[in-house]
Amino acid sequence: MQTTTKALRAPGIQSGQARMKGFLRRTWPLHLMLLPAVILQLIFGYLPLGGLVIAFKDFKPYDGIWGSAWVGLEHFRFMFEYPDSKQVIINTALIAGLKIMFNIAVPFIFALLLNEVRRSSVKRTVQTLVYLPYFISWVFLGGILTDMLASDGIVNSLLNSWFGIEPILFLGEGNWFRFTVVLSDVWQQFGFGTIVYLAALAGVNPSLYEAAEVDGATRWQQTIHVTIPSLIPIVIVVGTLAMGNILNADFDQIFNLYNPLVYEKGDIIDTFVYRTGILNGQYSFGTAVGIFKSVVGFVLIVIGYRIAYKLADYKIF
Amino acid sequence: MYYKSTGYRTFTVFNYLVLLLAGTLCVLPIIHILAVSFSASAPANAHLVGLWPVDFNVESYTKTMNNPNFLRAFLIAIERTALGTFITMSVITLAGYALSKDSSALRSRSVYAWFFVFTMLFNGGVIPTYILIRNLHMMDTIWALVLPGAVQVFNMILLMNFFKATPKELEEAALIDGAGHFTILFKVYLPLALPAIATLSLFSIVGNWNAWFDGLLYINDYRNYPLATFLQTIIVTQDFSKLNPDVNELKNISQRTVKAAQIFIGILPVLLVYPYLQRFFVKGIVLGAVKE
Numbered sequence: 295m296q297t298t299t300k301a302l303r304a305p306g307i308q309s310g311q312a313r314m315k316g317f318l319r320r321t322w323p324l325h326l327m328l329l330p331a332v333i334l335q336l337i338f339g340y341l342p343l344g345g346l347v348i349a350f351k352d353f354k355p356y357d358g359i360w361g362s363a364w365v366g367l368e369h370f371r372f373m374f375e376y377p378d379s380k381q382v383i384i385n386t387a388l389i390a391g392l393k394i395m396f397n398i399a400v401p402f403i404f405a406l407l408l409n410e411v412r413r414s415s416v417k418r419t420v421q422t423l424v425y426l427p428y429f430i431s432w433v434f435l436g437g438i439l440t441d442m443l444a445s446d447g448i449v450n451s452l453l454n455s456w457f458g459i460e461p462i463l464f465l466g467e468g469n470w471f472r473f474t475v476v477l478s479d480v481w482q483q484f485g486f487g488t489i490v491y492l493a494a495l496a497g498v499n500p501s502l503y504e505a506a507e508v509d510g511a512t513r514w515q516q517t518i519h520v521t522i523p524s525l526i527p528i529v530i531v532v533g534t535l536a537m538g539n540i541l542n543a544d545f546d547q548i549f550n551l552y553n554p555l556v557y558e559k560g561d562i563i564d565t566f567v568y569r570t571g572i573l574n575g576q577y578s579f580g581t582a583v584g585i586f587k588s589v590v591g592f593v594l595i596v597i598g599y600r601i602a603y604k605l606a607d608y609k610i611f
Numbered sequence: 612m613y614y615k616s617t618g619y620r621t622f623t624v625f626n627y628l629v630l631l632l633a634g635t636l637c638v639l640p641i642i643h644i645l646a647v648s649f650s651a652s653a654p655a656n657a658h659l660v661g662l663w664p665v666d667f668n669v670e671s672y673t674k675t676m677n678n679p680n681f682l683r684a685f686l687i688a689i690e691r692t693a694l695g696t697f698i699t700m701s702v703i704t705l706a707g708y709a710l711s712k713d714s715s716a717l718r719s720r721s722v723y724a725w726f727f728v729f730t731m732l733f734n735g736g737v738i739p740t741y742i743l744i745r746n747l748h749m750m751d752t753i754w755a756l757v758l759p760g761a762v763q764v765f766n767m768i769l770l771m772n773f774f775k776a777t778p779k780e781l782e783e784a785a786l787i788d789g790a791g792h793f794t795i796l797f798k799v800y801l802p803l804a805l806p807a808i809a810t811l812s813l814f815s816i817v818g819n820w821n822a823w824f825d826g827l828l829y830i831n832d833y834r835n836y837p838l839a840t841f842l843q844t845i846i847v848t849q850d851f852s853k854l855n856p857d858v859n860e861l862k863n864i865s866q867r868t869v870k871a872a873q874i875f876i877g878i879l880p881v882l883l884v885y886p887y888l889q890r891f892f893v894k895g896i897v898l899g900a901v902k903e
Binding site for chain 1: 616618619622623626627629630631633634635636637638640641643644647658660661701702703705706708709710712716717718723726727729730732733734735736737738739740741742743747758759760761762767791792793796817820821822823824828839840842843846847867870871874877878881885886888889
């Protein structure tokens with residue numbers, strides 16, 4: 295019986311089906327393709343997670359990770375009692391919090407203004423200009439800014455000749471440093487931040503504007519009653535997810551702008567971890583501070599995600 | 612129509628001014644540094660240069676180009692960028708293709724997916740990674756710069772979605788003709804995904820070129836620094852403790868025009884890539900960031 299059924303089938307179809315089945319069963323090429331990524335992630339993504347145990351040990355390089363003695367939560371206790379680290383946590387939350395606020399508000403307003411531009415050549419030119427700083431490393435921006443903001447730099451000499459202002463130590467005095475750091479961060483990021491709002495604006499249903507127009511609404515009223523309400527969900531999503539960054543004040547920027555004069559008000563967790571943890575060799579303490587930062591960030595991300603889900607029905611997966 | 616009213620027209624004039632001013636403000640620092648780099652060193656040191664060179668000359672560039680330390684760092688940065696981009700793109704293209712198959716073709720697909728997504732959410736941080744690199748004896752090698760960040764999970768997911776959107780009929784046709792997964796990837800999917808791969812490569816190029824902290828961490832000998840790390844050490848931090856106190860180097864750096872020229876050369880590759888980059892990235896990032 296078997297042979298007759300086989301013979302009845304057209305040979306082309308049979309081999310095609312068989313090949314399809316063989317293809318589906320033969321998954322080793324797919325596993326092989328995933329292999330390089332898996333190996334790299336196992337080594338550089340997962341192995342360091344094991345290294346986190348040194349936060350609970352007194353890690354000495356010559357004893358190795360396993361040979362070092364356990365100390366429990368000693369490093370965490372020290373972190374909360376040591377005045378320097380408390381100050382660093384306050385600095386970080388303050389600088390990061392200001393950055394988060396302005397990096398939501400400024401791009402939001404800028405996107406609204408950009409949305410009113412009807413001439414596409416102007417719109418594209420402005421977009422090209424404002425996105426650029428985002429792609430330049432803080433090493434180079436830091437080099438430029440320290441030069442421009444020096445006491446005899448171009449900014450101070452212009453302020454002096456235009457308004458008669460005495461030279462300001464933008465990067466040498468604590469409060470001015472915080473101001474400069476937040477302002478220059480907004481300067482670097484605001485253009486890029488408009489993208490998400492512009493995308494949301496492109497999705498607003500035009501018939502809403504038409505209806506408002508028929509009702510005699512001015513453009514200002516349309517903005518208040520149509521444009522802004524349709525952007526609220528995305529603002530909520532961006533804002534709540536940004537909460538996870540409250541202890542993330544941007545290492546690259548601070549490290550390339552700060553100096554010992556402003557450590558008191560400008561030192562943040564990441565720069566503190568680098569200096570104490572790596573330069574001074576206090577690996578365990580540095581790791582403990584790093585873990586504290588990640589845990590706070592993660593908890594806030596989860597809370598933010600739940601709020602975003604409740605308020606704006608946002609799902610990542 | 613609202614845009615014909617006098618009030619709105621006034622607003623439009625004001626609006627264009629604000630936008631163009633903001634746009635200009637974003638590039639002024641770069642123009643300033645460019646102007647300083649092409650100026651003579653006396654007016655530059657006296658801070659007389661604004662947005663246009665004073666006593667135009669290229670002395671700072673000839674000095675920079677004759678500085679062996681700078682040239683070495685520049686070449687290392689190119690090597691690092693080329694190698695890093697090649698490794699990243701190869702690894703994420705292969706993995707992205709495999710992950711684009713549904714779970715009937717690759718039953719362990721979701722295990723792999725979570726394996727990668729997990730590393731996006733959790734990582735060991737600076738110090739455990741630093742200890743690992745040291746234990747692997749990768750200090751002072753280029754591999755310490757290109758391997759740890761090679762698997763860009765976010766970009767891998769973007770590529771995966773791109774492959775998923777490719778019509779299945781093309782794959783089936785190739786299957787009937789007896790092609791295997793590797794042939795299908797390289798002959799069918801890759802040519803179609805070329806624009807996406809080009810865009811992600813540009814991002815990778817910019818990222819590798821701009822990276823400086825890993826050089827500071829993993830490279831002890833300043834002669835092996837890539838350009839961004841080199842400039843970070845001598846221009847931004849002005850930390851000469853790692854460098855041999857080379858008299859010529861110190862003399863060069865005290866010159867504002869030479870500093871400016873070095874910074875500008877550091878930015879230049881990004882400026883060259885940027886026109887191509889910005890044409891694509893809006894689309895790509897919106898794809899990943901906003902979910903309808």
